[in-house]
Amino acid sequence: xxxxxxxxxxxxxxxxxxxxxxxxxxxxxxxxxxxxxxxxxxxxxxxxxxxxxxxxxxxxxxxxxxxxxxxxxxxxxxxxxxxxxxxxxxxxxxxxxxxxxxxxxxxxxxxxxxxxxxxxxxxxxxxxxxxxxxxxxxxxxxxx
Amino acid sequence: xxxxxxxxxxxxxxxxxxxxxxxxxxxxxxxxxxxxxxxxxxxxxxxxxxxxxxxxxxxxxxxxxxxxxxxxxxxxxxxxxxxxxxxxxxxxxxxxxxxxxxxxxxxxxxxxxxxxxxxxxxxxxxxxxxxxxxxxxxxxxxxxxxxxxxxxxxxxxxxxxxxxxxxxxxxxxxxxxxxxxxxxxxxxxxxxxxxxxxxxxxxxxxxxxxxxxxxxxxxxxxxxxxxxxxxxxxxxxxxxxxxxxxxxxxxxxxxxxxxxxxxxxxxxxxxxxxxxxxxxxxxxxxxxxxxxxxxxxxxxxxxxxxxxxxxxxxxxxxxxxxxxxxxxxxxxxxxxxxxxxxxxxxxxxxxxxxxxxxxxxxxxxxxxxxxxxxxxxxxxxxxxxxxxxxxxxxxxxxxxxxxxxxxxxxxxxxxxxxxxxxxxxxxxxxxxxxxxxxxxxxxxxxxxxxxxxxxxxxxxxxxxxxxxxxxxxxxxxxxxxxxxxxxxxxxxxxxxxxxxxxxxxxxxxxxxxxxxxxxxxxxxxxxxxxxxxxxxxxxxxxxxxxxxxxxxxxxxxxxxxxxxxxxxxxxxxxxxxxxxxxxxxxxxxxxxxxxxxxxxxxxxxxxxxxxxxxxxxxxxxxxxxxxxxxxxxxxxxxxxxxxxxxxxxxxxxxxxxxxxxxxxxxxxxxxxxxxxxxxxxxxxxxxxxxxxxxxxxxxxxxxxxxxxxxxxxxxxxxxxxxxxxxxxxxxxxxxxxxxxxxxxxxxxxxxxxxxxxxxxxxxxxxxxxxxxxxxxxxxxxxxxxxxxxxxxxxxx
Numbered sequence: 012x013x014x015x016x017x018x019x020x021x022x023x024x025x026x027x028x029x030x031x032x033x034x035x036x037x038x039x040x041x042x043x044x045x046x047x048x049x050x051x052x053x054x055x056x057x058x059x060x061x062x063x064x065x066x067x068x069x070x071x072x073x074x075x076x077x078x079x080x081x082x083x084x085x086x087x088x089x090x091x092x093x094x095x096x097x098x099x100x101x102x103x104x105x106x107x108x109x110x111x112x113x114x115x116x117x118x119x120x121x122x123x124x125x126x127x128x129x130x131x132x133x134x135x136x137x138x139x140x141x142x143x144x145x146x147x148x149x150x151x152x153x154x155x
Numbered sequence: 156x157x158x159x160x161x162x163x164x165x166x167x168x169x170x171x172x173x174x175x176x177x178x179x180x181x182x183x184x185x186x187x188x189x190x191x192x193x194x195x196x197x198x199x200x201x202x203x204x205x206x207x208x209x210x211x212x213x214x215x216x217x218x219x220x221x222x223x224x225x226x227x228x229x230x231x232x233x234x235x236x237x238x239x240x241x242x243x244x245x246x247x248x249x250x251x252x253x254x255x256x257x258x259x260x261x262x263x264x265x266x267x268x269x270x271x272x273x274x275x276x277x278x279x280x281x282x283x284x285x286x287x288x289x290x291x292x293x294x295x296x297x298x299x300x301x302x303x304x305x306x307x308x309x310x311x312x313x314x315x316x317x318x319x320x321x322x323x324x325x326x327x328x329x330x331x332x333x334x335x336x337x338x339x340x341x342x343x344x345x346x347x348x349x350x351x352x353x354x355x356x357x358x359x360x361x362x363x364x365x366x367x368x369x370x371x372x373x374x375x376x377x378x379x380x381x382x383x384x385x386x387x388x389x390x391x392x393x394x395x396x397x398x399x400x401x402x403x404x405x406x407x408x409x410x411x412x413x414x415x416x417x418x419x420x421x422x423x424x425x426x427x428x429x430x431x432x433x434x435x436x437x438x439x440x441x442x443x444x445x446x447x448x449x450x451x452x453x454x455x456x457x458x459x460x461x462x463x464x465x466x467x468x469x470x471x472x473x474x475x476x477x478x479x480x481x482x483x484x485x486x487x488x489x490x491x492x493x494x495x496x497x498x499x500x501x502x503x504x505x506x507x508x509x510x511x512x513x514x515x516x517x518x519x520x521x522x523x524x525x526x527x528x529x530x531x532x533x534x535x536x537x538x539x540x541x542x543x544x545x546x547x548x549x550x551x552x553x554x555x556x557x558x559x560x561x562x563x564x565x566x567x568x569x570x571x572x573x574x575x576x577x578x579x580x581x582x583x584x585x586x587x588x589x590x591x592x593x594x595x596x597x598x599x600x601x602x603x604x605x606x607x608x609x610x611x612x613x614x615x616x617x618x619x620x621x622x623x624x625x626x627x628x629x630x631x632x633x634x635x636x637x638x639x640x641x642x643x644x645x646x647x648x649x650x651x652x653x654x655x656x657x658x659x660x661x662x663x664x665x666x667x668x669x670x671x672x673x674x675x676x677x678x679x680x681x682x683x684x685x686x687x688x689x690x691x692x693x694x695x696x697x698x699x700x701x702x703x704x705x706x707x708x709x710x711x712x713x714x715x716x717x718x719x720x721x722x723x724x725x726x727x728x729x730x731x732x733x734x735x736x737x738x739x740x741x742x743x744x745x746x747x748x749x750x751x752x753x754x755x756x757x758x759x760x761x762x763x764x765x766x767x768x769x770x771x772x773x774x775x776x777x778x779x780x781x782x783x784x785x786x787x788x789x790x791x792x793x794x795x796x797x798x799x800x801x802x803x804x805x806x807x808x809x810x811x812x813x814x815x816x817x818x819x820x821x822x823x824x825x826x827x828x829x830x831x832x833x834x835x836x837x838x839x840x841x842x843x844x845x846x847x848x849x850x851x852x853x854x855x856x857x858x859x860x861x862x863x864x865x866x867x868x869x870x871x872x873x874x875x876x877x878x879x880x881x882x883x884x885x886x887x888x889x890x891x892x893x894x895x896x897x898x899x900x901x902x903x904x905x906x907x908x909x910x911x912x913x914x915x916x917x918x919x920x921x922x923x924x925x926x927x928x929x930x931x932x933x934x935x936x937x938x939x940x941x942x943x944x945x946x947x948x949x950x951x
Contacts, residue, residue: 043680044568046615047692048666055659055672055680060324062672062680064660092659148662 013109016131018138019086022072022122024091027106027131028137034087039065042079047133051149053098056085063087065096066146072122088143095147100104108133112140123125125149161206161308164257171250178243183650185234194242199454201249213249213265219271220245224335241273313407316367323361324655324674329359331676368408372450373401373456375414379421383446386425391433393443394425400450405457405553412531413459413551416524419583420547421446423521428465428545438542440464450736456575457553459772462546468539470496477502497539501525529687532558532575533574541617550575560654560683562675563645565612567679571654571673576686578632578640580648587799588630601632602802609693610644611684615668635686641695656683668692705796719803719829722781722794725769729798731820732830738782738789740755740797748772757791767835768793785836792835803829851937852877854904855894860927865894868930872937890937894927909936 015030024142042065053067053076065085076140085096086109112129119127119139129140156205174197181190192716202217222243226232248270332443337350349489374396379496381397406611447462470493477488477499488496501521523533532553540546552558552575560571561580581588581601589600590608599608608630609616628644654673657684663669670685718734720865747758755769757780766780767790781792807818807829817831851874853861866876869892877886891904910924911933925932 041679043682045663045669045682046568046617047668048663055682057328057674057678057680060328060674062320062657062659062674064663091661095660118937147660 013107014111016106016138016140017086018103019084019097019105021068021141023100024072025103025136025138026127026141028088028097028143029041030105032088032090032126032143034089036084036086037096038082038136039079039096039098040081042110050148051146053077053079056096058087058094058096061094063094063096064147068100068141068146069098069100071126071146071149074122086143088147090124090144090147091110093147095143097143097146106133110120160208160256163208164253164307165310166204166251167201167253168257169254170200171246174246176692178246180245182239185236185239191224191228191234194246195221198224198246198343209419211630213252213689215271216245216249216267226723241270245270274591300713309705312369316364318365320368323357326357327361327676328674328678333677369404370407370410371401372403372405372410372459375417376401376448376450379448382418382421383425386422390426391431392425392429394429395443395445397445397447398449399447401459402449403452407550409457409531409551409553412527413533414547416527416549417448417461419521419524420549421448422465422467424461424465424545426466428463430466436464436790452553456550459549459551460546461538461542461549464544467541467543468497468500468537469541470539473497473499497537500537501535530632532573532724534575558654558683559651560656560673561631561651562649562681563611563629564647565615565645565647566617569649570611570616571652571656571681571683572633572686573670573683574633574651576634578634579765581630583628583644584629590705591777599632600631601630601642602800604640604802605638606632606694607695608642608644609689609695611689614689614692619921623874633686633690635690639690639695641690641693643689654681654683656882668792717803718800719820719822720781721798721801721827723796723798725793725795727771727795728828729825730816730828730830731801731803731822732781732783732792733803735833736783736785736832738784739784741780742777743780744777745772745775748778755793759789759791764789766791767791783832783835785832788836836912849873849889850875850877851890851892852886852888852905853894861894865892865927868933869937872934909933928935 013135016027017030017033017036018027020026030101033105037058039056041055044054045052045064051067051070053065055062057063057067065079067077069075079098083098083100086102087094089095089098106136108131110131110133112131114129115127116130118124123139126141126145127139128142128145131138131140159740174194176234177190177193181187181194182375184190196901198220202214202221204212204219204543205211216515221244223232223238227234229237230613232238244886245267248267249715271410316833334354337347379398383394385613386392387850407853420461424446430438430440435444445464448460450457450459452458474496478485488499491499501524528535528551533549536548537544537548538548546733559574561574561577562571564570564571577603578790583590587602591598591600592922599606608894610628628646629648631643631645631648633641633643652675656671656673658664659669663682667688669688671683673681673683675681695850720734721729721731721733721738743757748769749756749758750772755772757766758761759763773793779794779796781794781797783790783792801822803820804822807820809818810816813828815834816828816832818829819826821827822828850868853865853869853876855861857878862878866878869876874890877888888905890907890909893904893911895913911927912924913927915926925936
């Protein structure tokens with residue numbers, strides 16, 4: 012059985028996102044900051060009449076908040092009925108592969124360790140598999 | 156009620172259709188338990204619904220069938236073929252009656268006794284049933300024909316409506332974007348007019364979709380009689396329930412949200428409020444208690460009042476319980492005002508019930524009710540009359556999704572705040588406001604009232620502006636919860652908008668500061684602030700209680716009579732008017748005023764309205780005008796100048812000379828007249844007379860003659876003309892004018908009747924009738940039932 016993955020760039024590195032939760036890829040025109048919430052929330056942005064929460068993926072890795080550039084791509088995911096935009100540096104490709112994700116090989120550095128769930132080893136290259144559900148609500152994982 | 160009956164018809168039809176095959180199968184195999192159960196359920200549902208819809212015929216039928224079916228279920232009776240026939244006959248009869256009801260006709264007369272008797276006579280019963288079946292069909296009407304008058308409806312899942320709603324919101328935003336493009340390019344009038352048409356369509360659509368979400372409050376009121384009856388039976392009490400305002404509409408979801416709080420309050424009222432009949436008699440009350448539940452719309456809020464004539468809340472007992480239950484410290488409780496003590500009823504885990512009953516008294520109660528109501532942006536107020544009763548007023552917003560908001564700016568970001576919690580907007584340059592630093596925190600004194608003062612930018616942790624201390628700032632006083640008020644500083648208040656609010660992502664909501672997100676027409680997302688969340692973040696809760704008691708100690712006289720507007724009349728006298736009734740103050744150009752018919756009148760939105768307080772059109776370009784409103788009617792009150800807003804003392808000395816002045820209030824040692832708003836409305840509404848106009852119904856064709864020629868005459872004679880059938884507005888007319896012959900067949904005339912005929916000589920008609928242009932005779936008849944003595948004539 013083949014599985015679809017979206018290949019995107021987070022903090023300069025190519026990663027894979029399972030396509031199951033992904034709704035679309037959009038360009039963020041403008042993000043309105045949300046004061047006082049977790050620093051990984053880059054703000055709110057409008058997608059047609061919906062208001063989506065923009066998640067700064069880079070923050071998880073580097074600990075530095077990203078500056079939202081006009082037209083920067085965001086991957087729209089729907090988790091628990093709520094839509095989010097995952098702010099990425101770029102979206103590269105969609106791949107369709109029968110390869111099953113494997114376990115991580117050893118401990119990753121802190122930032123990557125939190126968001127990475129496994130390795131997607133293809134013939135010529137290997138991607139880190141990212142868990143969107145963790146990105147949109149890290150507190151839920153910690154509580155569990 | 157009509158809605159409910161329509162629902163009942165639709166539901167019964169649907170089940171009947173579904174049941175058809177079951178019936179056949181049951182007939183073939185009467186011992187089939189599953190089929191029997193589903194038929195039993197149907198009959199039971201019909202019986203339940205027609206109980207409160209007052210359909211005795213259905214009830215008799217279904218009740219009889221239910222009895223027999225339950226015997227069959229219990230196995231005490233064998234399902235013989237005759238019995239099956241009899242039950243099928245009853246179900247058929249229900250189907251026929253439903254079909255008749257659906258056409259909007261009255262149910263035909265006829266007895267179902269034969270059908271019911273057939274149930275018990277297992278022998279030869281079916282014969283009787285077949286005979287009586289004929290009674291349903293009227294011989295001269297072949298079959299009930301759908302007249303098209305009945306309201307046709309379909310059931311739609313709520314998700315579909317939500318989907319439509321989202322679609323319309325998308326459309327509105329797309330329209331706004333197109334509007335911006337059009338402004339930039341300016342492509343000529345043709346495109347513009349086409350776009351305007353599109354805009355209007357979209358606006359219409361938005362309204363219509365909004366309407367589909369509305370539902371009558373009847374939906375939660377109608378099961379109440381049953382609830383009250385059951386509770387009374389359980390507790391051995393007698394309660395007379397009255398509901399009013401059944402046709403008030405509110406959002407479907409909102410109806411669901413208030414169902415539980417309402418039920419809870421009613422349970423409390425019957426369990427704790429209304430006494431046992433013997434205790435009531437001992438207290439000099441009627442054995443039967445009353446419980447009145449009313450709903451009405453006030454602006455964009457719905458007020459639901461639940462009033463009973465029970466024992467009220469025993470505040471001393473409540474305080475004792477609070478002390479015993481360690482709800483708060485003893486010193487703090489003893490220092491509370493009467494009101495605040497009463498509010499202890501909302502403290503978690505507190506109940507005045509002496510024992511836990513099956514109905515209430517478990518201590519999970521009013522705190523949950525209040526938090527549920529506040530969660531949807533509502534509030535609860537209590538009016539306690541110890542020994543005499545309790546009135547609970549629930550205020551809830553009209554819809555969950557559309558909230559009237561104030562948009563404010565802090566730094567370069569905009570936020571929305573629900574307007575329901577905002578009391579007042581002030582500038583810090585106002586001399587009524589004094590801000591003082593006390594122990595590292597700030598306090599704002601607004602007209603003597605001390606409120607904790609915080610800046611929104613500090614709470615949100617936004618970049619502080621270096622010049623913030625120097626700049627003018629806007630201060631909003633906020634009523635975050637019933638016992639928590641504070642002043643909030645923002646950079647600017649931008650606008651008042653009605654916003655469609657959606658819940659935000661969990662990460663945002665978890666922060667506690669925000670109540671949701673919204674997308675205003677400019678397409679920039681905005682956050683809705685939660686006033687209570689802001690207060691919690693600023694840790695104001697502990698402060699507020701202490702401040703309240705401190706203020707109460709300082710005051711010479713208790714000030715809880717509400718706020719009032721102090722103004723000067725054109726002759727220089729200072730007067731007060733309760734602030735709650737003043738909608739706004741407006742400077743009106745004198746061009747809009749005219750002196751006509753002995754009054755000064757103001758033209759407002761194409762209407763001419765009388766103005767109080769002017770006997771001639773004044774000179775000068777502008778007149779200051781108070782807009783006073785009772786929720787439906789507006790009165791314009793011309794004043795010389797508006798001076799201040801003051802707190803009224805609790806004690807107002809009443810003056811009852813039946814005029815403009817209702818009392819004298821002592822404000823700051825000065826005696827000032829307080830306007831009697833009730834008098835104001837009663838005097839101006841009837842055009843200067845002290846009485847409300849009696850109604851006069853004009854019966855006949857609603858033609859231009861009736862409306863344009865007769866109605867003004869009736870109005871001038873001191874009556875309020877009513878058009879259309881009495882059933883449509885439900886008003887009792889003191890006098891009826893029947894226009895043309897045979898018109899009263901449609902509607903029965905009420906009160907005294909005047910008949911008008913079309914031609915001068917119509918001797919063959921009713922000799923008592925008047926020719927329609929016999930002005931003198933007509934006025935004479937009208938005057939004969941004049942304003943002053945219509946009461947006694949009506950009763951005669």
